[in-house]
Amino acid sequence: MTWRPIEKPKTGWTVVPNLLDYERTSAEFSWEAVRRELDGLPGGRGLNIAHEAVDRHAAGERRSHLALRWLGKQGETRDFTYGELSALSNRFANVLRGLGVGKSDRVFALSGRIPELYVAALGTLKNGSVFCPLFSAFGPEPIQQRLAIGEGKVLITTGLLYGRRKVKDLRRSLPHLKHVILIGGDKAALAEPAAHDFAALMAAADDRFEIPPTDPEEPALLHFTSGTTGRPKGAMHAHQAVVAHYITGKYALDFHSEDIFWCTADPGWVTGTSYGIVSPLTHGITNVVDEGDFDAERWYAILQDQKVTVWYTAPTAVRMLMKAGTEPIRKYDLSRLRFIASVGEPLNPEAVVWGQEAFGLPIHDNWWQTETGGIMIANYAALDIRPGSMGKPLPGIEAAVVQKQKDGTVDVIHAPDIQGELALRPGWPSMFRGYLHEEERYRKCFAAGWYLTGDLAKRDADGYFWFVGRADDVIKSAGHLIGPFEVESALMEHPAVAEAGVIGKPDPVIGEVVKAFVSLKAGYNASEALKKELLGFARTRLGPAVAPKEIDFRDSVPKTRSGKIMRRLLKARELGLPEGDLSTLESYE
């Protein structure tokens, strides 16, 4: 069925959207002009994300404005003004300097959404070190791999996670890891070599710090993402990215100076850093952080009690809220809410329209990925929405649907509604600057002057983009990318497993569920007990965010003659779809 467009008013706004005239703003746009809306380091010493996010406000009239409001799991609240956040991040920058951690050294964080994480992120950026957040639901293997690839010099974590994720055992295989800083560290963990107590270090550190000269191209952030094959890829972003963090906040999230913003994403994923930390702070607005997990009633209470005006969430969350219906919402006063956006996977038209029924506001889907560093294609406050579409490219972003040819050339598809690969013209400030230590994989992302996103899309006659699917086998579960290879490799470590193939099984709420197909070595028999053992085995290594939720046994896993697992075929069989071209198949099951 086709959905009627949601029309936006042309006049009569209570709060006038920043991007009122899409065509005109796009035509007049220049990155240089946006750069001039930021301050730069004093004395022309460059551009540093933390200065734009915190210090420039702390030095001005926003000093006493609420920067961060933290809501704890147990109902606690902690507030930080821009002035306080500046002083605390100064302390942390001094802590790093005192430990001999310098420019370009990589500082990893593994924690839930606690205030120390935000202080550490900003302090790391001030020090010129590279901040790399890890999702706290990662198991020991994803943590080890990322720390090893990233040659992490410092790990900031909690005493609880240090024990639970077996970081102690991992340290033997991480020669670059020089310091572990423990938040709320327990005695045993603190007794280990090169372990430090966060609170003690902070208390002893000076709260004044001058950000050293920072070239806009210096590395600032490292975010890991998953491909179909091989190890996770570390996408590197430069301080310059802040120009995009700022302008996308202005145009795609419509930030105004008195806004109270809540991004529900965890900083362990790129959204939780670009929009859960940096973007709102560059606008000097109030950023709400909730430590708790998803809970419909809790979320509505936060929207009401915190008087949230702009809310950025994910399709999985929206669909979970839809399940609970609109009835619970009626108990809350959500009249302050002005703009809702969503990212992570395409938002189905039902959900866009449900937003209107539930909140009196449509939900604005947007599209971007770890590599792009910021929102690239979006639905805007003043632009009519076509439910199910990701919207139009940000001013300054050139997007196209292309077909890559075998000879390496790229044909741009100009005709509307034809499927191809979504491509972007390189050159925006938050574009990734490389995959760490993987020049070849980085190079392969580009062809004939385009960045190829790996997502399949269509563009309609009016310039709206529509997501179709992934061009590869990467799994998208609850908005997070999961590399099937990473999961298969962990399963293969179990003595009973001969082969493993992992797919994303479509799921109405979370997009895709990670499902593994496993064949057993001789001497092992398929049983419920073994299934549970494998499930537990994978969860212990990978953590609940990456491990399969379902495992099925197969006599063999289909592979091509060259030995590549045919995940598409596994998926087609699981879903009862046509199996397609099997000419390269090695053997039938």
Next chain:
Amino acid sequence: MTEAEIKAVVLRVLGAIAPEADLAALDPRISLRDQLDVDSVDFLNFIIGLHKELGVDIPDADVPKLATISGCVAYLASRVNKQR
């Protein structure tokens, strides 16, 4: 059903979702999510599993009552025994 029987079902459902967990070591009064490595999808599957095993409808608004083992047992006992 007795509370002990209900608790056994709760632990069985949990064990199917997170087989690696040491269920015997769980503190029944502390939130499951604070003690176990489970994500929101696991927790959703836990609720669905309880519904399937016990035939009890669990409205979304009641889900917070199921955060701990004690909470699960108290909530489910009142619902199961009312239905029969």
